[in-house]
Amino acid sequence: MDISTEKIDQIASNSQPAAKPVRPRLKPIANPIAPKSTYHKMRRWIQFGCFLIFVLLPFFNIMRFDIPKQRFYFAGYELWINEFGIIFFSLLFFLYVITAASMLYGRVYCSYFCPQMIFSEASLALQDKIKRQTGKKFGKLGAKQRQWLSAAIFYSVLLIASIFLSFVFISYFVEPRDLIQRLMALDIRTYGGIAGASTTLITFLDFAFVRQRFCTTVCPYGYLQGMLGDKNTLLVEYRDAGNDCIECKKCVKVCHMGIDIRKSPYQIECIHCGECVDACVDILGRFGKDGLIHYTWGEKNELLGDKRTPWHRRIGLRDAKRVVVVLVLLFYASGLFTALSMRKNVLVRISPDRSVLYRVGEDGKIYNKFRLNLANRLGTEATLVIELQNLPDAAILLDQPVRLKPGEEVQHEFEVVSAAGALPQGVNHFLFTSHVQPGDESQTYEMTFITPTERIAR
Numbered sequence: 001m002d003i004s005t006e007k008i009d010q011i012a013s014n015s016q017p018a019a020k021p022v023r024p025r026l027k028p029i030a031n032p033i034a035p036k037s038t039y040h041k042m043r044r045w046i047q048f049g050c051f052l053i054f055v056l057l058p059f060f061n062i063m064r065f066d067i068p069k070q071r072f073y074f075a076g077y078e079l080w081i082n083e084f085g086i087i088f089f090s091l092l093f094f095l096y097v098i099t100a101a102s103m104l105y106g107r108v109y110c111s112y113f114c115p116q117m118i119f120s121e122a123s124l125a126l127q128d129k130i131k132r133q134t135g136k137k138f139g140k141l142g143a144k145q146r147q148w149l150s151a152a153i154f155y156s157v158l159l160i161a162s163i164f165l166s167f168v169f170i171s172y173f174v175e176p177r178d179l180i181q182r183l184m185a186l187d188i189r190t191y192g193g194i195a196g197a198s199t200t201l202i203t204f205l206d207f208a209f210v211r212q213r214f215c216t217t218v219c220p221y222g223y224l225q226g227m228l229g230d231k232n233t234l235l236v237e238y239r240d241a242g243n244d245c246i247e248c249k250k251c252v253k254v255c256h257m258g259i260d261i262r263k264s265p266y267q268i269e270c271i272h273c274g275e276c277v278d279a280c281v282d283i284l285g286r287f288g289k290d291g292l293i294h295y296t297w298g299e300k301n302e303l304l305g306d307k308r309t310p311w312h313r314r315i316g317l318r319d320a321k322r323v324v325v326v327l328v329l330l331f332y333a334s335g336l337f338t339a340l341s342m343r344k345n346v347l348v349r350i351s352p353d354r355s356v357l358y359r360v361g362e363d364g365k366i367y368n369k370f371r372l373n374l375a376n377r378l379g380t381e382a383t384l385v386i387e388l389q390n391l392p393d394a395a396i397l398l399d400q401p402v403r404l405k406p407g408e409e410v411q412h413e414f415e416v417v418s419a420a421g422a423l424p425q426g427v428n429h430f431l432f433t434s435h436v437q438p439g440d441e442s443q444t445y446e447m448t449f450i451t452p453t454e455r456i457a458r
């Protein structure tokens with residue numbers, strides 16, 4: 001080989017080893033039609049919103065089955081276990097929301113809203129990120145050491161996250177402030193403490209090892225889908241009429257459920273998340289082609305969002321069955337709304353005590369006895385005043401206003417007194433009107449006042 005003197009001098013004077021030639025980085029092929037599918041991004045935003053809702057619901061009493069207090073908190077209302085109507089309608093409403101969503105939109109709950117899926121994906125993403133960062137920052141360590149280090153960091157972070165998630169989960173059944181006190185006291189002796197510790201352990205094991213396997217083994221909802229879905233239910237489907245698939249398998253790689261959508265759109269593992277739709281659009285877009293995987297209304301049916309479709313079919317109302325399901329859902333929603341709007345903050349019940357029809361006092365006046373049952377469902381003090389209507393010259397013998405502490409339930413007995421001869425003999429119809437503060441709630445109760453007649457007196 002002919003090397004010039006100049007070159008030899010240059011090499012000799014250079015004590016540094018020659019730098020490795022830098023390989024030019026290949027630019028990714030641009031996507032010429034750039035129809036970027038964004039189901040992944042949309043899922044992340046929805047899942048983030050769901051995470052916030054999941055954390056905040058029990059703190060603002062929007063939803064909690066408070067077991068120690070035997071209360072059901074819903075939409076800011078403190079419902080008592082005996083308020084059967086509202087609890088019945090709210091449970092039926094949620095049941096129907098799930099049924100209608102499954103029938104119309106397939107596994108939209110699993111893929112976009114389910115906490116198990118959200119935290120499983122977050123746990124996987126966290127593990128990948130920690131692995132990458134450890135590889136970057138501790139490159140001098142051996143492969144085995146890096147593996148141990150990233151595992152230690154991941155499990156430590158997951159343990160802290162599990163304590164937090166268990167705390168939020170148990171807040172759906174126990175008042176959060178009560179829970180914080182137990183946590184601060186490291187309580188693992190009482191039932192609450194033991195429940196908290198076991199939930200933390202289960203959460204940790206779930207998101208460390210089980211993750212999406214839960215969906216295909218334990219969760220009954222996936223199987224329920226098979227019964228609720230039909231030929232018009234939204235699903236993710238692979239369509240390749242022109243043999244366009246390049247076998248890149250990116251759709252398989254991105255699938256957290258570990259399946260190949262090209263085999264069938266009806267695989268029980270498929271949660272219709274749309275990640276494979278994004279993947280295929282991205283890959284084939286680089287070749288100037290459309291993706292081969294789509295959201296469709298049933299297999300080989302119309303594409304989701306097809307502008308030529310009438311609006312009602314576009315939102316999923318594709319047959320009479322679906323219209324009926326939505327109507328039933330609206331019925332339960334209006335039942336729930338009505339039950340909530342009719343709900344009283346303070347439960348007031350007035351009933352006559354007819355163990356004795358009337359009493360004639362030493363002063364010659366006539367007395368009738370009544371029972372008053374009160375339950376303050378508010379978190380603040382409430383007051384009650386009762387008035388008489390249509391009973392001239394009569395009075396209520398009760399210390400008014402009646403004060404009720406938050407959550408207090410009491411029973412009082414009181415009498416209504418009328419001067420002798422002020423009322424006609426026999427049965428006199430009248431009204432009680434109760435006024436409650438706060439809330440300015442008023443209610444009327446039809447009652448009777450009995451005075452002696454010759455026949456009764458005999």
Ligand code: SF4
Pocket residue numbers: 244245246247248249250251252262279280283284292293
């Ligand atoms: S991503 Fe698209 S092109 Fe690639 S294997 Fe899947 S279906 Fe075929």
Ligand code: SF4
Pocket residue numbers: 236254255256257258259260261269270271272273274275276277
């Ligand atoms: S096949 Fe596609 S839609 Fe189904 S779970 Fe996997 S990535 Fe999601």
